[in-house]
Amino acid sequence: MPRVIFIDTDGTETEVQADVGKSVMEAAVENNVPGIDADCGGMCACATCHIIVEEAWFPVTGPRTDNEEAMLGFLPDLNERARLGCQIKLNEEMDGLTVRLPIGQF
Amino acid sequence: MTDRDAANRYDCVIVGAGHAGSACVGALRQAGFAGTIALIGDELDIPYHRPPLSKALLTGERAHDDLALRPAEFYEKQNVTLMLGVRVDNIDRPAKVLHLTDGSRVGFGDLVLATGSSNRSIPVKGVDLPGVLSLRGMEDARALKTALEKGGTMIIVGAGYIGLEVAASARKLGLNVVVVEREDRVLKRVGSVPVSEKIQAYHEGQGVRFLLNAEVAGFEGESELKAVVLKDGTHLAAESALIGIGAVANQQIAERAGLKCGNGIIVDDDTRTDDPHIYAIGDCTMRPLAALGSHGRLESVHNANEQAKRAAAAICDKPQRPVEVTWNWSDQYDLRIQSAGIAGDGLNIVVRGDKLPDPVAVFRLDANDVIIMAETINAPAEFNFSRDAIGKGLKLDPAKLRDRTVPIRECIVQSEQQTEDNLCRA
Structure with missing residues (x-):
């Protein structure tokens, strides 16, 4: 099972495990990781599972899609590696995936 | 309570296992609540996503088993006792005990009512x-x-x-x-x-x-x-x-217990009822709506989640986050319909876009062109922008809004005050 590491704004790291095929958002919700609201439950209707992929993992997850761009584009200082957690599906290659949480979901 | 019942007492009992009740479990643990928690629900299923019931479940795109809000192990991991398929009949406030319809009794320290609503x-x-x-x-x-x-x-x-x-x-x-x-x-x-x-x-x-x-x-x-x-x-x-x-609030047990109710169980911004140890969250509440200067009901997933977090913060004596801009969504055919904010009467309506399924957004601005509410269809950029802008009270340019070739972020009117605020924030 891939492990995902969430780094909070204060530097706290939370490591969780989730099945292949689950999303980063689901991995957070199932393990009650703070900082991921995931209001819409993965319907891509909100932007409350916003995360920033650590540089080393960015080639693995890839950049945000057009839809994610539309969802997050309102943020004036959007990080280049910002994604929606619900749109990253975990595979074996992502074991150890590390993402940072933004200052707040909006 | 007698000794026999002592085992059946929880530091926090949540009545209602829908979106609000389930979210409250997570929020309590995230806020550091270390006591015992029980979640009581009258359905047999563990808490599940309700929005797909009118859509993907009906069309067969999603199955019943696929709808759990959180997996069953979540409640074990969070050390929460699930009591499903039972109803609460009465709240004995002086004794802080719930009487269930199966004759059993459950004691509580704090009580969260998340009883939802029933169809008219x-x-x-x-x-x-x-x-x-x-x-x-x-x-x-x-x-x-x-x-x-x-x-x-x-x-x-x-x-x-x-x-x-x-x-x-x-x-x-x-x-x-x-x-x-x-x-x-x-x-x-x-x-x-x-x-x-x-x-x-x-x-x-x-x-x-x-x-x-x-x-x-x-x-x-x-x-x-x-x-x-x-x-x-x-x-x-x-x-x-x-x-x-439409639906009416499930407030019968609150009313019978003498809690203040109107069109819903009346709560404050902390989701507290007029009893300091009893909270209410989600569809069943009549909550303050600052935009209208009154109380009202919001039946939405976002409201359930937000009030769950606020109840948890209040119970754990943690600082509250600012009240969020409420939002909602609906999916019909290939239309994603979303709204953000709440509007009273007398606002100016500005329409951006024309024919569906192309993006359409309808903004409501006050007399000073400050955005109060937005409804969008297939327009995620406009939706998320608006939700943020409503929270910040931004002034928008109606002529630019009407012109779909102007990117939405360029529709902001930079007043001196706003520029100052942004500098302060930076």
């Missing part, structure tokens, strides 16, 4: 006939799915979100659909006129027939529904009917 019915003849349906929980969805599988004509009473979502699902499945609405337009309670018109036209393009300003007089049939009769005498032959005319 129509007091007319034949409303209890098999084939006359409503939609709230999983059992309702199963019955509705069976009715849809029979095919034929479905009459939908009420052109709100539920009615229109089921209309879209029924058309996808090839049924003949007629929507009967008492008001003069669809989505009147929640939407602006341009949104109502565009959505109705889109449904008509998909083959749905609308009868507006029309009221149901009765449902006809011997052993099952055969026809819906309207007050003007119109007779609509039908295999099934769905009533979707």
Whole structure:
């Protein structure tokens, strides 16, 4: 099972495990990781599972899609590696995936 | 309580295992609540996503097992006792004990009421006939799915979100659909006129027939529904009917316990009732709505989640986050309909975009062009921008908003005050 590491704004790291095929958002919700609201439950209707992929993992997850761009584009200082957690599906290659949480979901 | 009952006492008991109740479990643990928690629900399923009940579950795109909000192990990991398939009959406030309908008793330190809402019915003849349906929980969805599988004509009473979502699902499945609405337009309670018109036209393009300003007089049939009769005498032959005319708060146990209720259990911004140890969250509450300067009900997933977090913060004596801009969504055919904010009367309406399914956004601005509310269809950029802008009280340029070639972020009017605020924040 891939492990995902969430780094909070204060530097706290939370490591969780989730099945292949689950999303980063689901991995957070199932393990009650703070900082991921995931209001819409993965319907891509909100932007409350916003995360920033650590540089080393960015080639693995890839950049945000057009839809994610539309969802997050309102943020004036959007990080280049910002994604929606619900749109990253975990595979074996992502074991150890590390993402940072933004200052707040909006 | 006697010694025998002592084991049945929890530091926090949540009554109602829907979106709000489930979210409250997570929020309490995130806020550092270390005590014992029980979550009581009257359905047998573990808490599940309700939005798909009118859409993906009906069309078969998602299965029942796929709808859990959090997996069963979540409640174990969070050390929460789930009591499913039971109802609370009474709250004994002085003793801080709940009396359940199965005769058992559960003691509490703090109590969170997340009892949800129940569908309104129509007091007319034949409303209890098999084939006359409503939609709230999983059992309702199963019955509705069976009715849809029979095919034929479905009459939908009420052109709100539920009615229109089921209309879209029924058309996808090839049924003949007629929507009967008492008001003069669809989505009147929640939407602006341009949104109502565009959505109705889109449904008509998909083959749905609308009868507006029309009221149901009765449902006809011997052993099952055969026809819906309207007050003007119109007779609509039908295999099934769905009533979707809104919901009322489940506040009976709160009322019986003497808690202050209006159209919902009255709570403050901390979700506290007039009893300092009893909170209420989600559909069942009548909460402060700063935008309207009054209390009101918000029936949405976002409201359930937000109030769950606020209750947890209050119980754990943690600082509250600012009240969030409320939002909602609905999926119909290939339309993603979203709204952000709450609007009173007397606002200016600005429309961006024209024909669906291309992006459309309808903004409501006050006399100073400050954005108060937005409704968007297939326009995620406008939606998320608006939700943020409403929270910040941004002033927008109506002429730029109307012009879809102007990127949404360039529609902000940079007042001196706003520039100053941004500098302060930076």
